[in-house]
Amino acid sequence: MNYEAVIGLEVHVQIKTQSKMFTRVAAGYGHEPNTLTDPVVLALPGALPVMNKAALDAIIKAGLLLGCEIAPVCKWDRKNYFYPDSPKNYQISQYDQPICLGGSVEIELPGSARNIMGEHKKVPLTRIHLEEDVGKLNHGATDSLIDYNRAGTPLMEIVSDPAMHTADEAYAYLTSLRATMIYGGISDCDMEKGQLRCDANISIRPVGETKLGTKVELKNLNSISFVRDGIQHEIKRQLAVLERGGTIVQETRDYDGQAGTSQSLRSKEDAHDYRYFPDPDLMPVKVDAEWKSRLQAECPELPFAKQRRFMEQYQLPYTLTSVLVWDRALADYFEETAQLAGPGKAQGVGNWIVNDLLRELAAAHLSLATSRVRPAHIAALVKLLDAGTVLTNAAKEIFVEMAATGDQPDAIADRKGLKAAPTDTNELEQWCRDSIAVNAKALAEFKAGKDSAINAFKGPIMKAAKGKANPKLVDETLRKLLAAM
Amino acid sequence: MSSELFYQPITSLAAALDAKKLTSVELTQAVVARTKSVEPRVHAFNSFDEADALAQAAASDARRAAGQSRGALDGIPIGLKDVIAVTGQPLTASSKMLKNFVSPYDATVTEKLRRAGAVLWGRLNCDEFAMGSSTENSAFGPTGNPWDTSRVPGGSSGGSSAALAAGEAIATLGSDTGGSIRQPAALCGVVGLKPTYGLVSRFGLIAYASSLDQIGPFARTVEDAAIVLGAIAGHDERDSTSFKTDIPDYRAELTKRKGPWKLGIPKEYFAEGLDPEIGAAVEKAIAFYKSQGCEIREVSLPHTQYCLDTYYVIATAEASSNLGRYDGIRYGHRSTAAKDVVDLYFQSRAEGFGPEVKRRIILGTYVLSSGYYDAYYLRAQKVRTLIRQDFLNAFREVDALLTPTSPVPAFKIGEKADPLAMYLLDIYTIGVNLAGLPAISVPCGFTQSGLPIGAQLIGQPFQESNLLAIARSYEQGHDWSAKFPSL
Numbered sequence: 006m007n008y009e010a011v012i013g014l015e016v017h018v019q020i021k022t023q024s025k026m027f028t029r030v031a032a033g034y035g036h037e038p039n040t041l042t043d044p045v046v047l048a049l050p051g052a053l054p055v056m057n058k059a060a061l062d063a064i065i066k067a068g069l070l071l072g073c074e075i076a077p078v079c080k081w082d083r084k085n086y087f088y089p090d091s092p093k094n095y096q097i098s099q100y101d102q103p104i105c106l107g108g109s110v111e112i113e114l115p116g117s118a119r120n121i122m123g124e125h126k127k128v129p130l131t132r133i134h135l136e137e138d139v140g141k142l143n144h145g146a147t148d149s150l151i152d153y154n155r156a157g158t159p160l161m162e163i164v165s166d167p168a169m170h171t172a173d174e175a176y177a178y179l180t181s182l183r184a185t186m187i188y189g190g191i192s193d194c195d196m197e198k199g200q201l202r203c204d205a206n207i208s209i210r211p212v213g214e215t216k217l218g219t220k221v222e223l224k225n226l227n228s229i230s231f232v233r234d235g236i237q238h239e240i241k242r243q244l245a246v247l248e249r250g251g252t253i254v255q256e257t258r259d260y261d262g263q264a265g266t267s268q269s270l271r272s273k274e275d276a277h278d279y280r281y282f283p284d285p286d287l288m289p290v291k292v293d294a295e296w297k298s299r300l301q302a303e304c305p306e307l308p309f310a311k312q313r314r315f316m317e318q319y320q321l322p323y324t325l326t327s328v329l330v331w332d333r334a335l336a337d338y339f340e341e342t343a344q345l346a347g348p349g350k351a352q353g354v355g356n357w358i359v360n361d362l363l364r365e366l367a368a369a370h371l372s373l374a375t376s377r378v379r380p381a382h383i384a385a386l387v388k389l390l391d392a393g394t395v396l397t398n399a400a401k402e403i404f405v406e407m408a409a410t411g412d413q414p415d416a417i418a419d420r421k422g423l424k425a426a427p428t429d430t431n432e433l434e435q436w437c438r439d440s441i442a443v444n445a446k447a448l449a450e451f452k453a454g455k456d457s458a459i460n461a462f463k464g465p466i467m468k469a470a471k472g473k474a475n476p477k478l479v480d481e482t483l484r485k486l487l488a489a490m
Numbered sequence: 491m492s493s494e495l496f497y498q499p500i501t502s503l504a505a506a507l508d509a510k511k512l513t514s515v516e517l518t519q520a521v522v523a524r525t526k527s528v529e530p531r532v533h534a535f536n537s538f539d540e541a542d543a544l545a546q547a548a549a550s551d552a553r554r555a556a557g558q559s560r561g562a563l564d565g566i567p568i569g570l571k572d573v574i575a576v577t578g579q580p581l582t583a584s585s586k587m588l589k590n591f592v593s594p595y596d597a598t599v600t601e602k603l604r605r606a607g608a609v610l611w612g613r614l615n616c617d618e619f620a621m622g623s624s625t626e627n628s629a630f631g632p633t634g635n636p637w638d639t640s641r642v643p644g645g646s647s648g649g650s651s652a653a654l655a656a657g658e659a660i661a662t663l664g665s666d667t668g669g670s671i672r673q674p675a676a677l678c679g680v681v682g683l684k685p686t687y688g689l690v691s692r693f694g695l696i697a698y699a700s701s702l703d704q705i706g707p708f709a710r711t712v713e714d715a716a717i718v719l720g721a722i723a724g725h726d727e728r729d730s731t732s733f734k735t736d737i738p739d740y741r742a743e744l745t746k747r748k749g750p751w752k753l754g755i756p757k758e759y760f761a762e763g764l765d766p767e768i769g770a771a772v773e774k775a776i777a778f779y780k781s782q783g784c785e786i787r788e789v790s791l792p793h794t795q796y797c798l799d800t801y802y803v804i805a806t807a808e809a810s811s812n813l814g815r816y817d818g819i820r821y822g823h824r825s826t827a828a829k830d831v832v833d834l835y836f837q838s839r840a841e842g843f844g845p846e847v848k849r850r851i852i853l854g855t856y857v858l859s860s861g862y863y864d865a866y867y868l869r870a871q872k873v874r875t876l877i878r879q880d881f882l883n884a885f886r887e888v889d890a891l892l893t894p895t896s897p898v899p900a901f902k903i904g905e906k907a908d909p910l911a912m913y914l915l916d917i918y919t920i921g922v923n924l925a926g927l928p929a930i931s932v933p934c935g936f937t938q939s940g941l942p943i944g945a946q947l948i949g950q951p952f953q954e955s956n957l958l959a960i961a962r963s964y965e966q967g968h969d970w971s972a973k974f975p976s977l
Contacts, residue, residue, distance in 0.1 A: 048815040055727065085858070093815045
């Protein structure tokens with residue numbers, strides 16, 4: 006029998022705010038344990054939560070970016086359970102009225118080749134809600150220590166419909182979602198810092214069946230490639246169980262990405278009764294049209310939309326856009342450079358950025374923000390090249406120097422003597438005549454209509470010019486002379 | 491009127507302080523001495539810090555000497571129920587769970603009293619986590635009613651009412667979730683005010699039932715209550731449920747607002763179970779208002795019979811969650827017998843909480859459980875809306891409602907062993923919390939055996955000024971507060 010997998014992802018994204026979800030103490034990563042705490046975070050007797058509006062702004066923005074319906078009222082519920090990382094022994098969350106409903110994440114599946122765009126799909130979302138993060142337990146040999154620095158950090162839970170069928174789709178979903186969150190300035194989504202965490206619900210069913218199979222929740226998928234590997238592993242495991250004639254047990258499994266194995270954490274019978282009820286300490290907050298439209302105005306163009314526009318507006322090839330659009334700063338850098346370089350130069354600009362700039366930045370361990378090469382540098386270089394003032398090899402050398410010093414390309418070309426030779430028309434004409442004179446074969450071919458035969462004359466001219474002749478001028482001069490022959 | 495300093499109202503003491511006839515240190519010393527002398531019989535305090543109080547008093551005297559008095563409360567010793575946080579002082583909720591807990595921060599009301607110059611004095615006993623109506627549920631032993639120390643002072647703020655009635659403080663703060671200020675005020679013969687929900691910040695108040703809890707004053711006179719209320723009321727950005735409203739000068743409003751008023755008598759509050767002596771005393775109060783030209787109307791609050799059930803669903807549900815934090819992990823009682831983390835929860839909570847607290851946590855956990863939520867909690871919230879609507883309907887016709895505060899006077903310690911019998915003591919006070927209304931209990935006589943009786947006036951939301959003025963007009967026609975217990 007043929008089976009298909011059905012996959013839904015639950016993604017937790019920490020929202021990047023100055024302070025925590027329900028108190029003024031700072032949110033942050035990498036601080037001394039238990040320094041980002043106060044009576045509210047530690048749930049001291051008498052402490053009360055007060056909502057951080059910036060976190061609500063961020064989740065509404067996330068919802069708008071993903072095309073969700075925004076609830077008219079933000080309502081808070083308590084999720085009650087006992088665990089030492091949860092200081093109140095309840096988590097403030099949203100149960101029956103999440104702030105964002107519906108929406109979708111656009112994904113691109115791998116194309117047939119690297120330079121060919123893959124199929125695009127929209128993975129529907131069930132909901133996004135806001136809650137507070139918990140603390141961190143550090144287990145020692147004989148004791149466990151708790152760090153409450155993370156506790157109370159604003160956290161979004163983004164739940165997809167069970168609408169994906171392959172590990173590749175899940176991988177593409179997570180990549181796209183992550184880029185969207187970074188684009189929106191909602192989170193840095195650094196998985197190593199726990200800013201993005203992913204659980205997967207996976208089931209399999211015979212192809213053609215519409216009912217969902219028994220689902221298994223896979224936890225601890227703590228890198229994007231572990232998500233892909235873990236899902237693949239779980240699908241294989243479930244297939245193997247069915248092929249042996251067994252049945253899938255509803256359970257939560259822990260994936261070990263290093264070992265590539267998983268083991269059962271708990272079964273359905275151990276499921277909590279969270280005793281949700283509306284939090285009486287927090288008033289529901291109205292989200293009006295004005296609030297939404299203010300945030301809508303802050304929403305950036307998303308990567309796929311940008312990619313389509315770059316391909317159309319700048320006539321860029323897919324391969325270039327697929328590098329440029331995933332980093333918002335890089336895409337902005339490209340556009341700024343293309344504007345400065347002028348019409349028709351976008352592809353050249355794109356090539357310089359994707360091939361040369363990124364290579365130099367990586368080699369120097371710099372980022373775009375700290376790059377010494379600014380858009381004006383690249384635009385100036387493209388113009389020099391276009392005017393024939395410098396030649397391609399010289400331009401490459403100039404670029405490296407530009408990256409090292411931040412000097413303008415014109416100054417570098419002068420300093421290093423990299424400009425094409427100032428043209429003495431008579432001398433150039435003489436070199437051209439000499440070259441034509443010694444290559445009767447090419448002359449005959451050119452006369453017979455083979456245009457590319459003209460290139461055969463250029464090598465000796467360049468040699469005579471010691472590589473500094475303006476190729477545009479060489480071409481023009483040759484054509485003029487050949488036409489007269 | 492007693493000549494004892496510790497029995498004077500704030501108004502007289504403030505005048506004496508301003509006139510330099512008295513210092514705050516002298517006053518505080520008198521209160522401390524009185525406390526030390528009667529505490530063995532009353533046990534209104536869980537703890538007090540004499541040196542700290544005297545230092546606050548000396549600071550107050552220095553301010554007054556420098557012409558920088560902060561007003562009527564500057565230098566006045568005010569006791570706080572042991573559920574209100576004071577920096578550096580114990581905060582126990584009268585529970586073994588928090589026996590050794592010291593608060594690192596001030597509640598908003600504490601901060602406000604400090605700003606008003608009050609001398610914060612002692613930690614007052616109460617029912618554990620404010621759950622009870624007699625202060626017998628304290629892990630540190632019951633409080634005696636100053637009028638008869640073999641009897642209860644009421645609860646849960648019994649330490650607050652008893653300390654005031656015994657002259658161990660000039661005013662006190664309590665908290666009221668189902669009657670916990672008004673009922674002990676009635677049983678101890680003092681004024682007790684529960685403000686409108688949202689008028690006084692709950693930040694720093696140990697939560698019992700968040701949607702019902704409200705801090706309020708105990709005082710010797712209505713005017714004193716107005717002064718303390720003025721100091722503690724007002725919006726607080728640290729409490730999302732606190733209301734943005736202008737706070738009037740309640741004391742000044744007292745003299746501006748003159749009747750006659752329209753008073754409603756809810757017929758459901760005079761049904762069976764009401765002690766006849768109390769019924770008679772309240773009838774006399776009704777007659778008094780009539781004689782003052784007030785219009786008296788019988789009104790109906792048809793959902794009154796559901797108040798108790800509704801309260802015990804909502805309050806316990808919230809409590810079961812609010813008390814989750816007492817787990818022995820970060821602070822509070824931690825069992826040494828535990829074998830693992832789950833066992834640590836079980837043992838610490840089994841050892842740390844008393845029986846009434848456990849009863850309410852279990853009840854609250856049950857009503858929130860999957861499959862029962864709709865039938866209990868959700869339905870209770872709907873009934874709560876109907877109960878509030880009853881009151882609002884009545885307020886279309888009248889300015890305030892007049893009722894007994896408690897169906898019975900102070901009873902013997904240990905007399906009411908049945909929890910249900912204890913719950914029934916709150917029948918006249920609980921509806922007010924469910925509806926979020928302000929209400930005040932004023933002394934309205936004594937039983938033949940000399941126990942205080944209280945009358946309750948229930949006001950419209952945020953109309954404390956009217957409520958206080960109506961209460962004061964009764965107080966001015968009577969001299970109940972001129973009587974003091976013989977201790």
